[in-house]
Structure formats: structure tokens, C-alpha cells
Amino acid sequence: MSAVTAAETAAPTTPTTGSATPSRPRRKRASALWKHKALYLMAVPGILYFLAFKYAPMGGLVIAFQDYMPFLGIGGSPWVGFDHFVRFFTEDTFLVLLRNTVVISLLLLVFAFPVPIILALLLNEVRTKVFQRSVQTVIYLPHFMSWVIVASIFYVLLSTDGGAVNNLIVEWGGQPIPFLTDPDWLRPLYVGQEIWKGAGWGTIVYLAAMTAVDTQLYEAAELDGAGRMRQTWHITLPAIRPTIIVMFILAIGDFLELGFEHMFLVMNSLNRSVGDIFDTYVYTTGIENGQLSYAAAVGLFKGLVGLVLVIMANRLAKRFGEEGVY
Amino acid sequence: MRTGMFVKGAAVAAVAALALTACGNGGSGEEAEVDDGPISWMAMLHTPTTPEKDGVIESALEEYTGQEFDMQWVPDASKEEKINSALASGKLADIVSLTMGDSTQVRQALGSGQFWDVEKYLADYPNLAKIDPETLEAAKLDGKLYGVPFQKIKARYGVLVRQDWLDKLGLETPHTIEDLTKVAEAFATQDPDGNGKDDTTGFIDREESFLVGFRSLTGYFGAGDKFEVTGDGQVVPAFTTDAFKEAMEWYRGVYEKGAVNQEFVTVQKTNQQDAIAQGKGGIVVTGLFEAKNYQALAESANPKTPMKWALVNDMKTADVDHRILTDTGGGMGGWLAFPKNEVKSEAELKKVLTFIDKLMDEEAFGLMTNGVEDTHYTIDGDGVVTITDQTAWEQEVQPYASSRPSEKVVMYKSTSPYVDEANEKMAEQEPDVVINPAQSLSSDTFDRQWSTIEEQVNDAYNQYITGQIEMADYDAVIEGLRSQGLDQIIEEYTAAYAKVNG
Numbered sequence: 001m002s003a004v005t006a007a008e009t010a011a012p013t014t015p016t017t018g019s020a021t022p023s024r025p026r027r028k029r030a031s032a033l034w035k036h037k038a039l040y041l042m043a044v045p046g047i048l049y050f051l052a053f054k055y056a057p058m059g060g061l062v063i064a065f066q067d068y069m070p071f072l073g074i075g076g077s078p079w080v081g082f083d084h085f086v087r088f089f090t091e092d093t094f095l096v097l098l099r100n101t102v103v104i105s106l107l108l109l110v111f112a113f114p115v116p117i118i119l120a121l122l123l124n125e126v127r128t129k130v131f132q133r134s135v136q137t138v139i140y141l142p143h144f145m146s147w148v149i150v151a152s153i154f155y156v157l158l159s160t161d162g163g164a165v166n167n168l169i170v171e172w173g174g175q176p177i178p179f180l181t182d183p184d185w186l187r188p189l190y191v192g193q194e195i196w197k198g199a200g201w202g203t204i205v206y207l208a209a210m211t212a213v214d215t216q217l218y219e220a221a222e223l224d225g226a227g228r229m230r231q232t233w234h235i236t237l238p239a240i241r242p243t244i245i246v247m248f249i250l251a252i253g254d255f256l257e258l259g260f261e262h263m264f265l266v267m268n269s270l271n272r273s274v275g276d277i278f279d280t281y282v283y284t285t286g287i288e289n290g291q292l293s294y295a296a297a298v299g300l301f302k303g304l305v306g307l308v309l310v311i312m313a314n315r316l317a318k319r320f321g322e323e324g325v326y
Numbered sequence: 327m328r329t330g331m332f333v334k335g336a337a338v339a340a341v342a343a344l345a346l347t348a349c350g351n352g353g354s355g356e357e358a359e360v361d362d363g364p365i366s367w368m369a370m371l372h373t374p375t376t377p378e379k380d381g382v383i384e385s386a387l388e389e390y391t392g393q394e395f396d397m398q399w400v401p402d403a404s405k406e407e408k409i410n411s412a413l414a415s416g417k418l419a420d421i422v423s424l425t426m427g428d429s430t431q432v433r434q435a436l437g438s439g440q441f442w443d444v445e446k447y448l449a450d451y452p453n454l455a456k457i458d459p460e461t462l463e464a465a466k467l468d469g470k471l472y473g474v475p476f477q478k479i480k481a482r483y484g485v486l487v488r489q490d491w492l493d494k495l496g497l498e499t500p501h502t503i504e505d506l507t508k509v510a511e512a513f514a515t516q517d518p519d520g521n522g523k524d525d526t527t528g529f530i531d532r533e534e535s536f537l538v539g540f541r542s543l544t545g546y547f548g549a550g551d552k553f554e555v556t557g558d559g560q561v562v563p564a565f566t567t568d569a570f571k572e573a574m575e576w577y578r579g580v581y582e583k584g585a586v587n588q589e590f591v592t593v594q595k596t597n598q599q600d601a602i603a604q605g606k607g608g609i610v611v612t613g614l615f616e617a618k619n620y621q622a623l624a625e626s627a628n629p630k631t632p633m634k635w636a637l638v639n640d641m642k643t644a645d646v647d648h649r650i651l652t653d654t655g656g657g658m659g660g661w662l663a664f665p666k667n668e669v670k671s672e673a674e675l676k677k678v679l680t681f682i683d684k685l686m687d688e689e690a691f692g693l694m695t696n697g698v699e700d701t702h703y704t705i706d707g708d709g710v711v712t713i714t715d716q717t718a719w720e721q722e723v724q725p726y727a728s729s730r731p732s733e734k735v736v737m738y739k740s741t742s743p744y745v746d747e748a749n750e751k752m753a754e755q756e757p758d759v760v761i762n763p764a765q766s767l768s769s770d771t772f773d774r775q776w777s778t779i780e781e782q783v784n785d786a787y788n789q790y791i792t793g794q795i796e797m798a799d800y801d802a803v804i805e806g807l808r809s810q811g812l813d814q815i816i817e818e819y820t821a822a823y824a825k826v827n828g
Contacts, residue, residue: 069438070414161589161606162525180592181792268533268591269785270792287407289777290431292414 064297077293084297093281101277105255107191113251115195116202117244121232123203124210136207139200150197151265154189155180181270190266190275209243210236245322253310256302278302364394365678366419366668368412369729371399377725382701386693387726391684393677399725416440418665420678423729424473425660428552428765430773432660436472437768441663442675445471451679453686453732464656466766473661474682477732478654479752481759483542485641486617488608489634491518499636503546503576503643506609510585513608528585530607532598535590535791536784538653539611540577545651545760546641547573553764553819561764561819563812565783566804569646571797578791591788599623605633613653614639614751617744635744639751649758656761662731682731691735697723711738767826769818775811782807 033040064084066077088094119139126132142150158179160166166176179185217235226234260279267275278298286295314324376399377383388394398419400408406426412418413435424432435441445462448454448471457477465475485500487509492499495516500506510528512518519526531539541564545551548569553561564570580586587593587607602610603623610616617635624631642648662682669675684690696703696711702719704712713719737749764772786803789795804812 070416155592159589159592161587161593161601178589181589269781269788270591270794272785284781285778287410290410290414290434291774 061296061300063293064300066293068293068296070292080293084294085301087294088298088301093276096273097276097278097281100274101256101258103274104187104190104258104277107187108194108258109251109255111191112195112198113248115199117206117240119199120203120206120210120240121236123207124236125228125232136200136203139203141200142197143201145197147197147261147265150193151262154193154266158189180266181268183271183274186266186271186275190263193262193266205247206240206243209240213239242323245317246325249310249313249317249325252313253306255309256305364396365421365681366396366398367421367423367729368398368400368409368419369421369423370402370405370425371725372402372728373720373725375721377722381722382698383693383722383726386698387685387690390687390690390693391681393681393684395681397729402728416665416667418668420664420668420674421682422663422665423476423660424663425476427655427658427660430777433467433768434773436467436661436663440667441472441665442669443470443472444474444664444675444679447675447679448474451683453683454679457732458657461657464658464761464765465661468766468768473663474679474731475657475661476659476730477734478657478659479733480654480657480756480761481650481652482613482615482752483611483650483653484614484751484755485638486610486612486614486620487636487638488513488518488605489636490632491608492636493634494518494520499638501638501640501642503641506641507576507580507585510580510609511583514583514585518608519605525606527587527607528580529609529611530587530593530598530601531590531611532593532595533591534595536787537780540573540787542611542651542653543577544570544573545649546643546646547576548643548646548649549573549651551651551760551762553762555763555823559820559824560816561767561823562816565787571800574787574790574800575797578793581791582793586791588792591792603627605631614748615745617748618742621744622742637744637747637751639755647758648755649760650755652759652761655765656759659733685730686732686735688736691730691732694723694726694730695736696738709739710741712741763823764819767819767822769815769822771811771814771818776815779807779810779812779815 060074062074063077065079065081066074067080067083068074068077123132123136126135155163157164158166160176160178160180165179170176177185179189213236218231221231221235256278258277258279260283263275263277263280264283267280279302282295282298282302285291285298310325314326317324377397379396384395384397406429409422409424409426410429410431412422413431424436426432448457454474457475461475461477461480462471465471465473485506487499487506489499491513492509495512495518497509497512498505500509513526513528515524517524517526529539541552544564549567550564552564554564554567555561577586581588587601593601598610599620600623601607602620604627605624610620614637617637621633621635624633639650640648664675664678669678685694696713697719699705700714702713702715702723704714706712740746782803786795786800790797790800
């Protein structure tokens with residue numbers, strides 16, 4: 001059991017530190033450890049953090065195999081084996097949840113993932129530093145707003161009962177569009193909000209990677225008569241490719257982890273048919289209906305799928321000659 | 327060398343910081359267990375800010391009762407999560423306000439034997455001994471009383487209609503559903519606020535329509551309070567009955583004419599209040615006492631607001647006489663419950679019960695209702711209470727008002743226009759009250775499945791009203807739920823009902 005749980009959330013949190021080569025004799029390794037003792041000491045707080053807040057709570061996952069009752073505790077609750085998993089996979093809701101989660105995740109990968117890269121490339125081409133910096137600051141801002149604020153802003157803008165956007169549409173002679181309640185609008189709305197909130201912040205890592213590109217390459221390319229587009233295509237993009245791939249693998253790891261808060265805030269009973277995802281389902285069954293064990297089983301399933309996806313993506317990246325995340 | 331020093335220094339600093347954090351965590355997690363210490367009380371907060379710790383009201387109550395206590399406020403909006411997780415983790419207080427009487431989690435927790443059964447103790451306390459027997463009965467679970475019930479007025483709901491709009495359009499105050507429909511349509515189409523724009527509607531409803539506003543309306547059509555007993559002794563959910571569906575058909579008609587705010591499924595309670603205060607609609611199905619609050623909210627934005635309310639407590643249809651669904655579970659607003667792992671002995675329980683009993687004395691009730699005389703309010707020769715410092719009252723007194731063990735100790739007269747009227751009209755309709763027959767019955771399937779079932783019916787209701795599905799689809803949803811526990815619930819309740827009513 002503990003092996004499964006330990007592996008489960010190890011995926012998204014694996015630190016990217018290099019490991020000592022296993023072939024070396026033990027004495028050498030020990031002396032290497034001693035030589036870098038200051039570095040290891042610095043890593044101690046981080047390791048303790050992961051042990052205390054990431055690994056230790058995983059023990060609680062055993063309730064997925066119990067009929068957990070809070071007053072009896074983990075020790076006293078009866079064991080039920082895989083009952084919760086069987087129930088989950090045989091219920092009709094499973095397919096709906098899987099479809100909704102996968103569709104939104106795919107939309108995010110296709111539409112939201114490339115946006116920071118494109119933005120970063122554009123910013124990189126800006127020559128006026130003041131302008132570049134101010135644009136960066138402005139696009140970072142949404143990242144610091146909580147989803148509650150973001151959802152409220154969109155609510156005020158998009159409501160049909162006096163929302164600004166619909167007022168405009170009506171003024172121009174159109175029919176009000178029920179953005180907030182029409183199931184067809186939920187996914188575009190969700191992806192749009194993700195982009196608005198996260199794209200600016202996402203550029204940071206790519207911009208950092210771009211600063212590492214040797215400027216001589218650009219100079220040489222310019223001498224060879226390459227224009228801006230060619231420089232971007234042949235120098236900048238290849239240079240940040242490892243970064244893009246690492247980010248992509250990490251994004252794949254979160255494939256089923258859309259996060260509960262955002263969806264919970266934009267979902268209502270009229271668009272629930274396309275909005276209910278694993279995270280909101282865990283919330284309603286676990287917290288609202290008190291089926292803690294069942295919710296834990298669903299959560300565990302989600303984590304395992306994430307782990308498998310990360311391993312697969314990493315293997316694939318390595319096969320194509322890239323570095324991967326571990 | 328210098329970098330080496332720096333690295334070591336940083337590492338030491340990091341470790342030290344971590345050690346400090348660890349201490350901080352350890353310290354806050356433990357709670358002192360002293361028998362004669364203050365009583366802790368986990369209560370709901372209905373105001374945006376918490377009152378100051380050891381503030382005026384708390385000190386005055388401590389002085390009056392001779393008992394120190396600490397409040398642990400839980401914002402009412404997040405009470406489900408907070409209380410459920412507190413119940414799940416067992417981290418409770420000596421007194422826990424459990425206001426969600428029909429929450430499965432709460433009922434399971436009460437039934438699990440973790441709370442004191444208080445029935446046999448009540449007779450020893452002057453105020454607790456006087457609790458309305460009907461309310462006590464409604465507060466029991468399978469014949470056991472796991473806490474002191476919050477006593478409320480049995481039926482507070484009614485229909486609020488903008489009187490100034492009625493006057494403007496030359497309409498009479500509606501007392502039948504037929505007239506109410508006409509008024510709603512007139513409000514939506516005839517520009518009752520006279521600003522030349524088509525920006526008003528009839529009903530201002532909200533997300534919880536199915537559970538709150540609309541539910542109350544179904545009572546006028548003859549539906550039961552959540553459950554009802556059929557002619558052949560079956561206990562069935564109200565939403566499966568013809569009366570309920572008739573009400574749905576009517577409400578959809580009103581909605582289609584634009585006389586209900588079109589996106590009510592996205593509207594939260596505060597949005598609803600704002601919309602009413604801003605004059606976006608003229609009919610609200612809610613507690614009659616709310617008229618005063620809407621008026622105050624509108625006046626805070628515009629002191630010259632023309633807003634006036636008609637409080638209707640006798641709505642009926644052509645074939646059904648006036649009846650009103652209880653919104654307080656038969657005068658029972660939940661329990662003040664005492665967990666055995668906090669209140670460890672009978673002696674401690676008696677201490678807590680003494681404290682609650684004293685809170686029901688007139689003086690303590692006055693403190694929790696009006697505040698301190700001459701600080702928050704004045705009282706004249708006729709017994710009319712005037713809140714003199716509204717801001718201080720809202721910050722210091724109002725939070726305690728919703729924690730009063732009984733709301734019925736004294737009815738103060740008020741200068742504010744709608745308070746006395748609401749109190750009178752609420753008392754007037756108490757004989758017509760309809761109480762859920764299944765409330766004090768228990769059904770395992772209900773506890774396990776009801777919230778899932780209710781959510782699905784709630785969704786289907788919203789979809790039907792907004793025109794996404796038809797009545798046949800709504801029926802299909804209910805038929806589908808029969809195999810998911812609905813029939814089982816009916817069976818279990820019917821059996822339990824037969825057992826009690828032999």
C-alpha cells in the first residue's frame with residue numbers, strides 16, 4: 001500500500017536534482033556527500049517540507065480502501081478492499097466525468113499551453129526595454145488574483161441580467177448570449193479564463209530560457225541574411241525547446257488535475273452536464289455528501305493516471321533525444 | 327571562502343526558520359483542557375465581520391451569566407464545509423451550533439452517539455423546561471434529543487411585493503397566485519419604476535430557488551414541506567407530487583414571460599439582495615422580516631428611494647386555501663449540541679446547560695437582540711426599541727442575534743416600519759403551517775443518497791424552468807432516481823412513519 005501511495009504523488013513533486021552515479025565506489029560517494037555538505041544542509045528544509053506535507057499525508061490514502069468513519073478513525077474503520085473503485089468505475093457518472101475532464105484538459109493543452117510561448121517570443125522581440133517591462137508587469141497581474149475574483153469579474157461582464165457585454169450586444173441589435181448558463185459556452189469560457197489568468201505568468205520561464213541564448217548566434221545569422229522570423233524560428237525556438245518539453249511533461253502530469261476552485265466557481269446547474277470534472281465530483285461526494293472514502297478513491301485514481309501520463313511523456317521525450325524531467 | 331561562509335550561513339538561517347515554523351504549528355494545534363475554563367462555542371456568523379473578542383456584548387453576557395465563554399465564528403456562507411470538516415475531524419467546541427437540520431452529515435454525527443442526549447436534563451432549567459413540545463418533537467432524531475433546539479417562529483415566509491410599483495401601475499396587492507402572476511407580468515412589461523427603460527422584472531429569485539423561494543411557493547399549490555404523507559400512508563418527496571409539478575408549470579410560464587430574473591441560477595444571495603435594493607424586480611418570496619432589510623439596503627444607496635413593501639401572508643390559489651410551508655423545520659432552527667469529547671462529564675454538561683438557560687432570560691436575550699441600552703439602543707415608555715447606533719449594532723450585536731437559543735423570548739416593538747408588521751403577520755399564519763412529517767424520522771438511504779438525489783432533481787428543476795428540458799424529462803429524471811435510492815427512502819420513511827403513528 002505504502003509503495004503505491006508514495007509513488008502516487010511523487011510524480012508532480014519530483015525535484016530535478018541530479019543523482020550521484022551509482023557505479024562509483026561507496027567511499028567516493030560518501031566523501032562527495034561530505035564535500036558538498038553545505039549544499040545538502042541547504043536541501044534539508046525542502047526535504048523536510050516534502051516529507052511532512054507531501055509524503056506523510058499520503059498515509060491517509062488508506063481510507064480509500066476502508067469505509068471510513070471519522071469518529072472511528074483510520075484504525076477503527078472497517079476495510080472494504082476495492083469496493084469504492086468498483087463502484088466508481090461502474091457508475092454512469094464515471095464516463096461523464098472522464099469525458100468532461102479529458103475534453104477540457106485537451107483544450108487547455110491545445111489552446112492555453114502555447115500562449116505563454118508565443119507571448120514570450122513576442123516580448124523577446126520588443127526592443128524598447130521600458131515598453132517590454134511594463135507589458136510584462138501588466139500581464140503578470142491576473143496571476144495574483146484569486147479565482148473568486150476572476151469568476152466575479154467575468155460574472156459581472158457576461159451576465160444576461162445587465163452584464164456589460166450583453167448590454168452592448170443588445171444595444172447593437174443582437175440577442176443576449178447566456179455565456180454563464182449555456183453548456184456550449186462553458187468550455188470556451190473556462191479556457192479563456194485560464195489563458196487570461198495564467199498566460200502572462202507562464203512567460204517568465206520561457207523569457208528566462210531566452211536570455212541564455214548566445215547573442216553571437218543572432219549576429220551570425222544576421223550576417224547570413226536571416227530576418228527576424230528566421231532568427232526566431234532557427235535560433236530562439238530550438239534554444240528554448242528543452243524548456244518547452246519540460247513544461248509540457250509537467251502539464252501532462254496535471255492532465256486530470258484541473259483544480260477544483262476554478263470549475264466550482266463557473267459551474268451551475270445548467271452547465272453541470274459539461275462542467276462536472278473529477279475535482280468537483282470529489283468535492284461534492286467527499287465534503288458535501290460525506291463519503292470520504294469514496295472521494296479518496298476517486299482522488300487516488302486521478303493521481304495514478306497522472307503518474308502514468310508523466311512517465312509516458314518522459315519516456316517519449318527521451319526517445320526523441322530530449323532530457324525529460326528526471 | 328567567502329561564498330562558503332555565505333552558504334553555511336544561509337543554510338543555518340533556513341534550518342532555524344523551519345524550526346520556528348514547526349514550533350508555531352505545534353503550538354496552535356494543541357488546546358488546553360481545563361474544566362472550569364471558558365466555554366467554547368462554535369457558532370454561525372451572518373455578518374461580514376466578526377465582533378471583537380471580549381467585546382461589549384461578550385463581556386456583558388459573561389457578567390450576566392457568570393460564565394466566561396469564547397466564540398468560534400464560522401461564516402454562514404461556508405458553514406457546510408466548515409462544520410462538516412469539523413465534524414469529520416472531531417475538532418469541535420463545547421457548544422456547537424448545528425443549524426443545518428436536514429444535513430446528512432449533521433444527522434449522522436448526531437446519531438453516532440458523539441453528542442449528549444439532553445432530554446432528561448431540560449426539566450431542571452426554568453427556560454429549557456418551557457420549550458414548545460411541538461418544536462422539541464421536531465428536533466428529535468428517532469426519539470432522542472441530541473441538543474437544545476434553536477427555537478424560531480414556525481413559518482416566517484411570505485411574498486414581498488413593491489407597494490410603490492403597485493400604486494404606480496394602479497394594481498391591487500395580490501392575494502392569489504392568479505393576481506400575483508398578473509402583477510409579476512406588469513412589473514416586467516409596464517416600466518413600474520418609470521425610467522423609460524425595460525429594466526425591471528417581477529420575481530427576483532436566486533440559485534437556491536428550488537430549495538428556498540420556489541419551494542415556499544409550492545406550498546400555496548398544495549405541496550408538502552419536503553415530504554408529505556399520501557392518502558394510503560406513503561411518505562413521498564414533495565417534488566414528485568402533482569401539486570409541485572403544477573407549481574413548476576406555472577413558474578415556467580412566468581419565467582417565459584420575462585417576469586423572473588432570467589439568470590437566477592447564477593445569482594447568489596447577496597447578488598439577489600443587491601438586485602432588489604437596486605429596484606431590478608418587485609417580488610421576492612422570502613422571510614417577511616426581510617422587507618426591513620431590503621428597505622435599509624435601498625436607503626443606504628439612495629436615502630430618497632421610493633421603495634415601499636407590501637407583506638403578503640395569505641397567498642392562495644383558486645382550489646387551495648392558504649397554507650404555509652415551515653422554513654424553520656417546525657420552529658426548530660437546528661441544535662445547540664454538546665460533543666462528548668469536549669464536554670467530558672455530566673457536571674460539565676450541566677454547566678453548559680445552565681449557561682444556555684441563562685441566555686434565554688429576558689436580560690440576556692435583550693443583550694443579544696438589541697445590545698446595551700444607551701450604547702446601541704434606547705427604549706421609550708411604550709416599549710418601542712430604537713437602535714441608535716446602527717453601525718455599532720451591526721458590528722457588535724447582530725452576530726449574536728443569530729445565536730440566540732430562542733428567538734421568541736420577547737417581541738420588542740420597533741420604530742422601523744416593517745418589523746412589527748412582519749412579526750404580527752408571521753404569528754398570524756402560524757396555524758396554517760405545514761411541517762415535514764419525515765423530519766424526525768430516520769432512513770439510512772436518505773442519509774446516504776438524499777443530497778445526490780436532491781441535487782439531480784434541483785438541476786432538472788432549473789433546466790425545466792429555463793426551458794432546456796420538458797416536464798417529461800423531469801419525470802424521467804425522477805423515475806431514474808427511483809432505482810438510485812428514492813424508492814428505498816420512500817419505503818423506509820413509510821415504515822418509520824407507520825411505526826410512530828401506529
